[in-house]
Amino acid sequence: MKKYFFFAVLPLLCLASCKSQKSVSASVPARVEDGIIVLETPAREPGQESALGMACDPIDTVRVGFVGIGGRGTAAVQRFTFLDNVEVVALCDLDSSRVDICNSILTSAGLPAAQGFVGEEAYRQLCEMEDLDLVYIATDWLDHVPVAVYAMNHGKHAAIEVPGAMSIDECWQIVNTSEKTRRHCMMLENCCYDFFEMAALNMAQQGLFGEVYHVEGAYIHYLAEDWGFSETWRIDYNMTHRGDNYPTHGLGPIAQVLDIHRGDKFDYLVAMDTPSYNGKKAAKRYRDSEECLDGDHTISLIRTGKGKLVEVQHNVYAPRPYTRMYQLTGTEGFANKYPSAGIAVKSINGHDYVPQPVMDSLLNAYKFDFVKEIEEKAKTVGGHGGMDFIMDYRLIYCLHNGLPLDQDVYDAAEWSAVQELSRISLENGSMPVRFPDFTRGDWNVVDGFHFAFKQ
Numbered sequence: 487m488k489k490y491f492f493f494a495v496l497p498l499l500c501l502a503s504c505k506s507q508k509s510v511s512a513s514v515p516a517r518v519e520d521g522i523i524v525l526e527t528p529a530r531e532p533g534q535e536s537a538l539g540m541a542c543d544p545i546d547t548v549r550v551g552f553v554g555i556g557g558r559g560t561a562a563v564q565r566f567t568f569l570d571n572v573e574v575v576a577l578c579d580l581d582s583s584r585v586d587i588c589n590s591i592l593t594s595a596g597l598p599a600a601q602g603f604v605g606e607e608a609y610r611q612l613c614e615m616e617d618l619d620l621v622y623i624a625t626d627w628l629d630h631v632p633v634a635v636y637a638m639n640h641g642k643h644a645a646i647e648v649p650g651a652m653s654i655d656e657c658w659q660i661v662n663t664s665e666k667t668r669r670h671c672m673m674l675e676n677c678c679y680d681f682f683e684m685a686a687l688n689m690a691q692q693g694l695f696g697e698v699y700h701v702e703g704a705y706i707h708y709l710a711e712d713w714g715f716s717e718t719w720r721i722d723y724n725m726t727h728r729g730d731n732y733p734t735h736g737l738g739p740i741a742q743v744l745d746i747h748r749g750d751k752f753d754y755l756v757a758m759d760t761p762s763y764n765g766k767k768a769a770k771r772y773r774d775s776e777e778c779l780d781g782d783h784t785i786s787l788i789r790t791g792k793g794k795l796v797e798v799q800h801n802v803y804a805p806r807p808y809t810r811m812y813q814l815t816g817t818e819g820f821a822n823k824y825p826s827a828g829i830a831v832k833s834i835n836g837h838d839y840v841p842q843p844v845m846d847s848l849l850n851a852y853k854f855d856f857v858k859e860i861e862e863k864a865k866t867v868g869g870h871g872g873m874d875f876i877m878d879y880r881l882i883y884c885l886h887n888g889l890p891l892d893q894d895v896y897d898a899a900e901w902s903a904v905q906e907l908s909r910i911s912l913e914n915g916s917m918p919v920r921f922p923d924f925t926r927g928d929w930n931v932v933d934g935f936h937f938a939f940k941q
């Protein structure tokens with residue numbers, strides 16, 4: 487019997503235990519625990535405190551430095567010429583012609599030219615400037631966090647384009663640095679400021695949809711055709727990274743509706759993807775490569791702590807119309823933005839959308855007051871129809887008035903985290919992955935998502 491145990495049973499037991507301890511490839515230590523992948527939460531350093539609801543001293547004139555002034559950064563510089571009590575004091579890019587272009591935007595608007603910095607590491611000099619309050623980062627994805635962390639460590643607030651961070655480790659880096667330095671780190675999720683989404687958020691907050699329990703968001707945008715000549719870093723990233731590589735446009739607005747880390751939390755995620763079809767064709771065409779790790783269509787499902795369902799999709803390869811989905815289902819109503827916006831309310835007719843005139847009056851009635859005030863100017867300045875300007879306006883308004891920002895560092899981490907979490911789930915047969923709690927247990931302390939205003 488002893489012999490049988492050693493030669494037959496023991497190897498099987500070893501195999502079973504090896505199987506249950508399968509190593510998980512992740513940017514932070516990870517393990518499988520009771521059928522779910524769990525990522526390690528780093529301990530806070532001494533003196534580091536929660537940044538929930540963090541407000542900093544008001545800044546009368548916000549002095550801004552831009553790092554990364556390609557397509558998106560240049561458009562932001564242009565928008566900033568329309569903001570009051572703001573000075574663009576520094577511009578940084580790898581390419582000096584980008585600095586010249588942005589300086590000509592400033593001088594054409596009657597503003598002084600900004601100090602220029604050129605080169606891969608030149609952002610360090612910009613962040614070290616004494617007369618600077620905010621570093622606005624619109625580089626390619628891999629430089630977002632190194633610049634933001636350096637900026638905060640040098641006493642500056644950071645605003646980062648989307649996605650804010652590209653791994654769980656990077657998510658913790660921005661959380662830990664913001665908590666330690668007491669500097670803001672906002673991800674510039676402009677889709678939270680689109681007009682339909684903001685009105686629908688207000689409707690949800692006022693109870694028009696009852697209990698909202700299922701939400702959908704997406705980034706479905708046919709980019710593959712453009713990649714050869716514009717966003718070259720993006721195709722390189724997608725070729726080498728499986729998962730939802732751009733989750734925040736879809737996720738941001740629906741996370742605000744669910745009060746994520748303000749009463750509810752993302753609990754766990756499972757992901758599935760298709761093979762790469764058009765992604766591989768783009769890789770072949772533009773990079774002469776046979777490989778594209780990103781599946782053409784990726785779906786991530788997240789269950790919240792309260793048991794609600796979140797669905798996020800990513801597809802930048804299909805010849806189909808643009809959509810961010812944005813769908814809310816509640817016990818009393820429903821909102822849907824794409825392909826055409828509609829609202830259904832049980833008390834009117836739960837089987838159909840309300841007629842267009844009713845919807846128009848609902849959208850008007852539920853418009854936030856600050857949107858009413860800034861809407862006309864935002865539509866004139868533009869940026870995705872005005873939402874980009876509203877985002878910049880709110881960022882500067884909160885800094886002027888020493889208020890907590892609309893999107894805090896935990897939002898940046900949670901919404902960006904879907905990139906690596908979806909990759910981990912996909913690589914492990916769609917196994918559930920526990921969502922890191924970037925608030926370290928404080929997800930239920932703040933009572934709902936709200937915009938802050940001066941009293």
Ligand SMILES: NC(=O)c1ccc[n+]([C@@H]2O[C@H](COP(=O)([O-])OP(=O)(O)OC[C@H]3O[C@@H](n4cnc5c(N)ncnc54)[C@H](O)[C@@H]3O)[C@@H](O)[C@H]2O)c1
Pocket residue numbers: 553554555556557558559578579580581584605606607608609624625626627629647648649674675676717
């Ligand atoms: N929110 C939106 O709607 C939206 C739209 C487009 C792009 N984006 C985001 O904006 C960012 C930039 O995208 P883009 O389309 O402008 O790309 P882009 O390639 O046009 O611009 C990136 C710029 O960053 C510069 N850069 C790279 N590394 C740098 C460094 N270390 N220091 C200084 N400059 C550096 C490059 O030279 C380039 O000019 C990305 O994160 C992207 O996801 C957001």
